[in-house]
Structure formats: structure tokens, C-alpha cells
Amino acid sequence: MIRIALAQFNPVVGDLAGNAARIADLADQAAVAGAALLLTPELALCGYPPEDLALRDDFYAENARVLAGLARHLPQGLAVVVGHPLMADGRRYNAATVLRDGQTLGVYRKQQLPNYSVFDEVRTFSPGSAPCVFEVDGIRFGINICEDIWFPEPMAQAKAAGAEVMLVLNASPFHVGKQTERHAVAHARVFENGLPLIYLNMVGGQDELIFDGGSFAVDAQGKIAAQCPAFEEGLHLVELNDGVPKGEWHDWPGIEASVYQALVVGVRDYIGKNGFAGALVGLSGGIDSALTVAVAADALGPERVHAVMMPSRYTADISLQDAEQLAKNLGIHYSVQPIKPMFDAFLAELAGEFAGRAADTTEENIQARIRGVLLMALSNKFGKLVLTTGNKSEMATGYATLYGDMAGGYAVLKDISKTLVWALSRYRNSLSPVIPERIITRPPSAELKPDQVDQDSLPPYDILDAIMERYVELDRSPAEIVAEGFDEATVRKVVRLIDFSEYKRRQAPPGIRVTRRGFGRDRRYPITNKYRAPFR
Template structure:
């Protein structure tokens, strides 16, 4: 007996196309001698469908695709398909076993995650019954994603005489996530003594990226199979005497390589699934836009990427040189649009309004907004997606301009701390040198006034990022962060900036989530509030 795992990239809402993809994978697996195919959680409709799950026609379309698929599958092939299921006026996150041209059994997910990026209690009822089916002499139990995080559902399957557990997952990527998955399965195996297969979705869906990395552990918790990260693929697992036989285990990616691939896939799928012909971004000669450009070219190809340098009177000559050099190295379409005439025109128009007022952040922001308007004009004319280039550190403390450098459709590195930006740039250059060394080594600057550097306004990035992680990702309070060794001045300054700039983050473009807690679906703070709790 051979089990196949469909580590597939579903499109949300494209039920028929997803069904056709499942059928193609089933036929391919059957031709390779497999008789059982496991697909990811909600593979038929894509994950997460969010409020589409409130629509009656959404369930009807899923049911049509499910019935169509049942009629098309090879007679000796069983497929476990994830899909939403409505029965008796209740709605469930479900998995159905299909073979012999019909649905043989349907399992309803027991534990509905309602934290971080998950809102399943908003949409589904919880199931409470196990499903165990026999196929080719082995009794398989079914679980869905969060069911494996507690002992109950796995023990129920064991009590129903399961010999092997099949787990459908839509588990989004963040750094170090795979080690957590290993530990959870290892815990359940210790409790049940059952081998388990963890089939995970792959692909980008708005801010989430699913990394695949599907795997199997035997009844001793030993890794028997692991599929590559970030690849849409089929994996095969031989079985003997109800136990998995050792198969291929993909090489683990180093952290920077994994993050880089997550960002690539997130951008590629956002562009592909939304039908954009190309992307455009502002190339400033700084590290953030340089990394963004490199990822865009690697994800989409040089023919679909345009870079625009928009120098002002404050732009350093080396910034212009380095931007041009990087565009040459990556062979992308490149334009230079000086903004000084536009800036002077705005200043002349506002001269009476601003009489007697000194140059300040108003004029700095005006330059950023002029650049944003130019990029959006190119987007409107050619249909290209504007990629913004702000990192997580800047997003956290509001070191960005609304309707300026924040203007765009996809914020590719919005969840990448500045310290990690440098590591990713070094990683990319280790593959081939495309980011000029001077971009990496020079002091970062917004170049919106004379002799400006980021550290004029912010603490050093290693300190800022550490405080941000403690406050945003770990929910530590001010005194707790100070106790870690950071100065009261830095901690209070950074946390105050984070709190004050929620209004900006609400207006930012969606972007790839690569940390355990990004600014978006999994951190929802009020704009109007007293965070001193007085």
C-alpha cells in the first residue's frame, strides 16, 4: 500500500478548479501505485475563506464540486478532501472520504482555533465524533489541524480502533513553526502509539503563506517522510503492516532561506491569483527597497518588475548610483523621475498657507507623497501592482508616511524587522551578488532632509527590534521589558510610538506574515484608547 500526500496550493473560492487539481493529483498518484490520497484542510475551497463562509451559495458550490469529483476519481483510489460542510442548518470545517464514486464518511473538526490569525468559531460549529474508515486492510482515523493540539480527538480515534491517523492542515508559516509541529505530533504519538501523517497546504493567501513541509512520524515519533517547504508537490509514503516505511526527508532550509522563500511565494501568489501583469516599486538606493526588488525579481522574473528612482535635492549621489547599479545587475526596467520640480511647485502653492513656518516633517512627508503619486500613476496606466518597501520596525513606530511610501497594494516586507532585512540581503547576495555592498553597509536614511539618518529619530535597530518583539509578539509590559536590560527611556519611547501609530497601520497595504505575530489579522488593537490603563 502506498499513501500519497497532496501538498497543494488551492485558490480561495475556485472550487471547480481546485477539484480539477485534486483529480489530476489523484490520477497521477494512482499511476504511481498509490491508492489513498490525503489533501490539506479546506483544500476544495482554499483557506481561509473568511466571510465567504456566511454565504449559502458558497456551500452549494463546494457540494457541487465534491459530487463532481466523486464521479471522476479512479475506482480503486480513495481521497480525503477538506471542505466546508452544511448539515441540519449547522456549518462545519469538514473532511470527507471519497471512493467508489461516493462520499463514504465525513468528519467534522472538533477544535476550532480562535486566536492569532484564526477565526473559526466565527464560522463553524465544533464536531464531537470520530471518523475511522478501513482501506486496503488499515483503519485510518481523520483529524483536522487544531484537533492535534489536544489529546482528545486523537484518543477518540484510537478508541474507535484507528491504526493510523491522517491530519489535514492549513497551518500558516512563521519562523520556527515546523519545530512546534514536530513537538505536537510527538506528544500525540506518545499518548496514542499511532503513526501520523501531517498534510499541510502550500501557497500565499493575502498576508498568510502556507509552507507545506508535510511530514509523517511513525509510532515511535521518528520522522519517516518530509516534503519540501514552499513547493506544490505530491509525496509518497509506503506502508507495511499498518506502519510507514522510511521515505524521502527534505533538507531543512536555514532560517534566512526559509523566510526569503516565504516572501517570494507570498508575493508570487498575490500577483498571480489577483491577475496583476507586473509590479512596480520605488528604488531609493536604501536597503529596504533593494531587498524588495531582489525578492520581486526572484519571485516574478525581471520582465515583470519595474523600478523607479525618484531623487530629490536631499538624495545622496551614492543613492542614485547604487540604485542604478542594482537595476543593472537585475536587468529590470528602470526609470529616473526627479521630484524636485514637483516639490517646488507644491511648496510655491503652499507658500502663503505656510508663511512664517519652518521646514519640518510636513515638507519631508510631501516628498514621500509625491513619490507615492508617481508610482500610483504608473500603476493606473499599466495595471502594475505597487509594492511598498517599509519593514516591520518602521511599521511599528510609524516611521513612514501615509499616502506616501505607504501607498501601494502589497507591503512585501512589512513583517520583516530591520535587523532581519540586513540578514536577508546578505543571504541573497550569497546566492549571487545583486545588492551593491554599499547599500548594505551605509547608515540607513529616509533622505527627506539634509544629513538625515534613521538613528536621528529612532534607537539603534537591534534595540528597537528587541523591544518591538517583546511588546508586540510576546505582549510584555513596559516594566517587564525594562527588566530584560533595556533602558527605561528606550522602552517607553518605542512602546509609545508603537501605540500611537496604530492608525497608520490600519491603512497599510496587506503584506506577508513571517513572524509569530504580525501587524494585521493577528494583532488587533484599538486606535482610540488609553493604553496606560488609568
Template sequence: MQLVIAQSNFTVGAIQKNCQQILADIEKAPKDSILVFPELALTGYPPEDLLLRPDLYKRLNSALQLIAQASHHKAIVVGHPHQENGFTYNAASVYSDGQLLARYYKQALPNYGVFDEMRYFTAGANATTFNYQGKKIGLLICEDLWDDAPIAHYDAKNVDLIVSLNASPFNLEKQLERESLVKKRALNHAVSIVYVNQVCGQDELVFDGGSFAVNREGELVCRLRQCQEDYLTLNYANDFAPSRIESVADSEEAEIYQALVLATRDYVNKNGFKGAVLGLSGGIDSALTLAVAVDALGPERVQAVMMPFKYTAQMSVEDAKAQAQAMGIEFDIVSIEPMFDGFMQALEPMFAGSAKDTTEENLQARSRGVILMALSNKKGRIVLTTGNKSEMAVGYCTLYGDMAGGFAVIKDVPKTMVYKLANYRNTLGKVIPERVITRPPSAELAPDQVDQDSLPPYDDLDAILEAYVENDLSIADIVSLGYEEAVVRKVVRLVDINEYKRRQSAIGPKVTQRNFGKDRRYPITSGFGREH
């Protein structure tokens, strides 16, 4: 028997398009093979409140009829939402020779972190098998593998193998975590398992593919590519024969970088933008963002603008220009001084008697935001914001200024990782000037300004943020790790009071264990922080 893994990039809500892609994959599958697609392949994952629309299911039924008609001399395992008797299920259906062989309903519905499946689905309760080419095959869907009970239901059914449809999002080391779990399940239950994962960027989630199979001894027999569409045919007799095993990323930096590229490419392309534009400051955050954008879209679709002011160092202009030339993109230099002066002249009567403060600094950032949004409107290119996770956490960013834009490429990347990613990208081809990486970071909104004037060193800041934001440690817990209490209290306070900013920020791809957005949903109006 042959089993085909179709690791495809589907678009949420594009049922007709997704169906056509499925039909094309069916066409090229070998005769008498089983072809397996990811979880909710027809709608894409996660479809969110599209699942509440009655017309969604009319489109799904039409698509499923086409898939059934195409299933001659093949068995097709496809994931989709299904309604029955007033309930909605996360389903996997099996079609062969125009007939429905089996339909399985996901039993373990995740309702934590980025997952919200109990809002939409009813849990299934039964194991489901089908026979094909003399083999008995069981079905599972994603979270079912992480729960002990669903796979145990197959112990008494004497199945030859289990097929698991998945939409498992990326975070660091997730691929090894999946494989470790599935190897353990295969060995404990003496059954071969095929794990088919989705690959795409979907808003703030990244699905990294890496589909694989293990034999009943818990040995890896194949692994598909990460962050790319892939298609592989496996041979199965009494067990799987070894096949192609793609390597995993060889470092955290490589893993994160390819995830950011996939997320950016899919967000820009699937939302119909002609390209991207960003402010290139000569600093490391915008330099990394530019590199990701070019790798995702190609240099011909990316524009960068350097917008100097009187506080901008000449080296910043030189470094921005050098990177733009190295990456072969459209590049412009537009001074914001005339715009800033115009705003200040208009505001002067109302500012009379007031001392200069962050208002003037923020006005510089907002002047730049106006330029970028104007270019976006005129050229149909999305503005990529360049703020990192450390800045977003403590509010070191300006609403309607450097936060103005549609996609925040490094929003979930801590500053310390930004440096590592910049160095990693230069190993693929040196495009980020060394001085950008080594000079002290600065917003350049005031004379001789550097970030560390108002923030603790980034190594300390990122460690404190990880403890508070990702691990939910208290101030006392964080202090016990060796950090000064006054510093911890300052960082925690900044995190708490800047929730309103983060709520208004552009979305960006999740790459850490817990991001601002789907993972961490805190109230804006809250007295919790005042009681620390």
C-alpha cells in the same frame, strides 16, 4: 497499500479551479491508493466570510459530486466546509468508487492569533474512521492534533494510522514545532500519522507546506518540500516504509526569504497583476524588496524607479542603478523636484508664516507615491511598498507616500532581520551592493539625515518592539531587561499613537510570531497608552 500526499496550492474561493486541480491529482494517483488533500482544500484556507454565503455551498456540492465520480479504485480524502441541520462544519470527506465512505467534523476550533474559526464553524464531537485496503484509518483536522482529546478518541478504535488535514501558517521554526508535536502524538498513542499541509500565500498568511509522515515509533519517514507544491506516494504495510525526506531551510534567513517569495508571487499572480513596480531608493529596505520581487516574478515583470531629490546622495543613485542592472529589470530615474516645487508653489499662500517641518519631508514621499501609483495604473503592475516592521511599529513612514501601494513585502520583517536577509540573498548571487548593506540607513528627506537621529539603535529598538508588540510586556518589564526607561517610554508611545497609520497600510506576509494585522488588533482610539 499506497497513500498519496497532495501538497497543493489552492486559491481561496476558486472552487471550480481548485476542483479541477484535485481531479488532475486524482488522475495521476496509483490505483487502489488513498489520496489526501489539505484542510478546506476546495475553498482554500481561510475562506473567511465567504463561508456565510449560501451560494458557496451550491458550488461545493457540485464539486464534491465530481470528486466522488472520479474516485474509481481510489479513496479520496478532501477538506471542505459542510452544512448540515443548520450548522456549518470544517469537514473532511472520504470518497471511493463514487460513494461517501466517511465524513469527519473538526473538533478543536482555533480562535486565537490569526484564527477565527468559532465565527464560522460548529465543533464536531466524534472520532471518524474508514476502512480501505484492509486498513482502518482515523481522521483529524489541524488543530485537533494540538488538543489532547481528539486523538485520544481513537485509542480504543484500533486504527492503523491517522490522517490529518492541515492549513498551518508559517512562522519561524513552525515546521520543527509541528514535527515535534506529531512525533509525540504518534509515540504516545502508538499510531502512524500523516500530516498534509497547505502551501500558498494567502493575503498576509503564508502556508509553507512541509507535509510529512511519522511511524508509530515517532520516527519521521517522509517530508515534502517547503514553500512549493509537492506530491508523494508512500507505501504502507504494517507501518510506513521510509521515503523521501526533503531538508528544511538551514537558517532563519532562508526560511523567511522563501516565505516572502511565495507570498509575493501568489499575491501578485492570484490577484491578476501583470507585474510589480517599486521605488528603489538605494537603501537596504527597497533593495531587499526588489530582490524578493524578482525572485518571485522574474525580472521581466518587475520595474523599479529611482526618484531623487536634492537631499538624495549620489551614492544612492549609483547603488540603485547597480542593483537594477544586476537583476536585469526595467529601471528609470525620475526626479521629484519639479513636482515638489509645483506643490510648494500652490501651497505657498497657505503656508505663509509657517516654518519648515516634517510637512515638506512628507510631501517628498507623497510625490514619489504619486509617480508609482500612476505607473501602476498605466501598466497594471502592483506597487510594492518597502517599509519594514520596525518602521511600521513606530510610524517611521508616510501615509499616502512611501506607504502608498498594494502589498508590503517586508512589513513583518524587523530592521535587524532585513540586514540578515540582504546578506543571505547575496549568498545566492550577489545582487545587493555591499555599500547598501553597510551604510547608515536614511530616509534622505533632509540634509545629512540618518534614522538613528530620531530612533534608538536598531538592535535595541527591535528588542524593545519584540517585548512590547509580540510578548505584551509592560514598560516596567522591558526596563527590567536593561533598557533605559526614557527610551522604552518613547518607543512604546510611538507604537501606541501610530495604530491609525498601520490600519491604513498595505497588507504584508506574516513571518514573525505576531504581526500587525490578523494577529494584533488594537483600537485606534484608546487611552490605554496614556496610563503607562
């Protein structure tokens, strides 16, 4: 029997010394637990993704120096597989080195470099071409890194070189349904090669990306023999008895639970890793800001969250009541800053310029921008980051104000459709009822003019979100969407709004990605663009 420790931990990109210290600590824990082998995630030493840090020669030199220092501080007798960037023969690699007793047992260079969706590794790395097989306690282990197991060749190559068990280091970001995809590809490789496989995944938030952990082991017959917790750091043990893995089992959370946990991790790590004092949220009495502030309180603790209600002449009394009750339920700091005096001052100042023109969205946007200025002033003064509250449906259609409700540092709901906002709010209330029911059930409104509701300007959200999913996430053409039974006029309207609003989205803050295709790293449309897809 051999015991393998899985270091499912949360590195910080660029914090080489901190990440090395964390690996050393986990190695000490693994040795105490009787492990003979410790596995760390992909690029654990530098964090993932390093992006253009991986184009700097000094970055590789410093990684090499820190890796050498780490090798000297690992427990005797423990083999440790460390993911790190490597410069060799004038080329840059995404690599893993096996260390034991100050010696190098082997080095593996990732062969398959992803260059799609949020991945851009062809820009920064060269592909490896050789297997790496090493022996611990009489068992021969092969290494693959993340994308390698999505292709048959790297694992087959390792088996041909004598591997009896495959170790896979990963920095695999979360999206809904991703764990099922990982299981499927692991099954495929196991069935092809007849080797057990141990899959370790990173955990934590890095800008837009969330790494969800969920490391697992698969036996040679394709059965999932162990599964680690989702979204949690920890050292987990897998035992190999005659090549059969066995370990702890944690059920995978459902859609709402997993997305909510991803949002909490994203806010916690973006604010924590970047050193902000806490979070500021403009609370409107509506469901988007309610969900955002609930996530922030869960991520940071209520003492680090400040919600500001900024009522206008159009804000309903129930919005004030619900916002105050929500803040009380969460135990966060809450203040009220009416914007009417400032709005009146703007209108008076602009009266001459606007003479003879009827009120329109200009006056609505002034209110949103006043709120943005107030929140950013509080952010500057107190060092807390403004969390924007717009959801994906609004970002898609441009139902948001530049330098107004889009002003802030991190967009929590940027990849959350309005229909999912409702589902997540009900999920959060199933844990403890903090969001007043009226916030969830009342018709959504920006409250920027009398009797305004979102559906004055947009199709019903269930229809809008279904069209958006097909056009944005699945890349279906307008004609294909209409062929599925959607009203052509509605599809035309939604597609036109999505295409026209790219210039707004390009100026939006980064936000948490939870779908196959969010507005950010993995959807890159030209702003200046005259192409219009045909409907026939």
C-alpha cells in the same frame, strides 16, 4: 504495503472548479504512482481561509455541487480524502470527506476550532464531535483536521474507534519556528496513542498568510520518518509497511532561507492569484527597497518588475548609482523620475499658507507623497501592483508617511524587522551577489532632508527591534522589558511610538506574516486608546 499520496498543493480561495480540477489531476498522478489513498489539505476544495465566504449558504451549496462532480472524476479504486466546507443539519462545518469509486466512505467534522492569532473559525464554523475511521487495503485510518491534534481528545477518540493510522489535514500558516512546533505536537499525540501519523500541510500564499508545506510522517515510536519540501507544490508518496511509514526526506531551511522563501511565495501568489501584470517598486538606493525588488524579481521574473528611482534634491549620488547597479544586476526594467520640479511646485503653491513657519516633517512628507502619486499613476496605467517597502520596525514606530511610502497594494516587509532586513539581504547575496554591498553597509536614511539618517529619530535598530519583539510579538509589559535590562527612557519612547502609530498601521496595505504576531490579522489594538501600561 500500502502507498499513500500527499497532495501538497496550492489552492486558490473561492476557485472551486480550479481546485477540484487540480485535485482530480493529482488523483490521476497518485493512481499512476500506485497509491491506494490520496490526502488533500484542509479545506482544499475552497481554499483556506475562506473567511466570511463561509457564512454564505450559497457557498456551501456550490461546494457540495463541485464535490459531487469531483467524486465522479476520480480514478477507480483510489480513496481520496478531500477537505471542504460542509453544511449539515443547519450547521456549518470544516470537514473532510473520503471518496472512492463514487461512494462516500466517511465524513469527518473538525472538532477543535482555533480562535486566536490569525484564526477566527469560531466565527464561521460549528465544531464536530464524532470520529471518522475508514478502511483501505485492510488498514483502518482515522482523520483529524489541523487544530485537532493540538488537543489529546480527537486522536484518542479516533483510536478508540479503531484507527490504526492517523491522517491529519492541515492549512497551517508559516511563522519562524512553526515546523518545530508541529513536530512537537505530533510527537505528543503519537506518544499518547502509539499510532503512526501522517501530516499533510497546504502550500502557497493567501493574502497575509503563507503556507509552507513541509508535510511529514511520524512512526509509532515518534521518529520523523519522512519530510516533504518546504514552500513547494508536489505529490509525495509515503509507504506503510506493517504500519511503519517511510518516504522522502528534505531538510528544513534555516531562518533566513525560510523567511526569504516565504516572501517570494507571498509576492508570487498575491500578484498571480489577483491577476496583476507585475510589480512596481519605488527604488531609493536603500536596503529596504533593494530587498523588496530582489524578492519581486525572484517571485515574478525580472521581466515583470519595474523599479522607479525618484530622486529629490536630497538624494545622494551614491543612492542613484547603487539603485541603477541593483536594477542592472537583477535585469529588471528601471526608470528615473526626478521629483524636484513637482516638489518645488508644491512649495511655491503652499508658500502663502506656510508663511512664517519653519520647514519640518511636512516638507519631508510632501516628497514621499509625490512619489506615492507617481507610483500609483504608473500602476493604473500599466496594471502592475505597487509593492511598499517599509519594514516592521518602521511600521511599529510610525516612521513612514501615510499616502506616501505607505501607498501601495502589498507590503512585502511588513513583518520583517530592520535587523532581519539586513540578514535577508546578505542571505540573498549568498545565492548571487545582486545587492551592492554599499546598500547593505551604509547608514539607513530616508533622504528627505540634508544629512538625514534614521538614527536621528529612532534608537539603534538592534535595540529598537528587541524592544518591539517583546512588546508586540510577546506581549510583555514595559515594566517587564525594563526589568530585562533595557533603558527605561528608550523603552518609553519605543512603546509610545508603537501605541501612537496604530492609526497609520490600520491604513497600511496587507503584508506577509512571518512572525508569531504581525501587524495585521493577529494584532488588533484600538486606535482610540488612552491606556498606557505602567512602568512600575
